[in-house]
Amino acid sequence: MSNFADNSSPRVRAFGEPGSDRLPNEALRYLNAIDAATALVTASAVSIVAWFVFEPLRVVILTVIMLGVAAAIAFEIQIMNRLRMRNTSFTVTGDEIYIVRGLFFRRFTSIATSQVLNVEITEGPVLRKFGLVKIRFTCIVAVEPLGPITPAVATAIRSTVLLKQTPACRGV
CATH class of the missing domain: 2.30.29 (PH-domain like)
Structure with a gap:
């Protein structure tokens, strides 16, 4: 923890200067869980529509949806959320x-x-x-x-x- 109660005189910060505190590690787990749940709900809704609408190509479309969701979850969780955490202070x-x-x-x-x-x-x-x-x-x-x-x-x-x-x- 840093200086929440610090009552020193205000100072002008240099452009681009990071803050002294970061988001906690639990925040990364929270962001990952929210992104995974959002992707799964979206994939489920799209899969239901694809199941009823695209009869001849159903298996191909569902496979593409599964691969897309897996790639999106991996990208968001492995890269984007970590960058968001690392670059927020x-x-x-x-x-x-x-x-x-x-x-x-x-x-x-x-x-x-x-x-x-x-x-x-x-x-x-x-x-x-x-x-x-x-x-x-x-x-x-x-x-x-x-x-x-x-x-x-x-x-x-x-x-x-x-x-x-x-x-x-x-x-x-």
């Missing part, structure tokens, strides 16, 4: 939320904590199975998601961001 301090995503098309998001209106932590049944949650930062003009991350990290991030809000927002 973040840093949360008392002054800033900084998120970096992408390999070829990099996206750098920096949100001043004073601009955050809401911090939402969500957990569905699949995320819960993997011990993960997702967090969303709501600002005036945008909503920025981050995750999946562990509940402990999400709670620390939420506390760090909300502690920097004005005393009126904290009820002080």
Whole structure:
């Protein structure tokens, strides 16, 4: 864990600088499971249509579908999800939320904590199975998601961001 509670003075980040924290290893297993389930549901639906529509070439079409799904799952799980994990990082301090995503098309998001209106932590049944949650930062003009991350990290991030809000927002 890095510096969630660090209240040092804000600094300007160099373009392309990675964040100090990464998504947890459980996030890779979660992404793989979601992608595999999505591919299997899609393949099942396409196979049902192919079964009823294409009578003369049914076996060939179903074989092509199976090979396509196997290739898609292998590519997504073995390459894309690992790249997504390796190229996502973040840093949360008392002054800033900084998120970096992408390999070829990099996206750098920096949100001043004073601009955050809401911090939402969500957990569905699949995320819960993997011990993960997702967090969303709501600002005036945008909503920025981050995750999946562990509940402990999400709670620390939420506390760090909300502690920097004005005393009126904290009820002080």
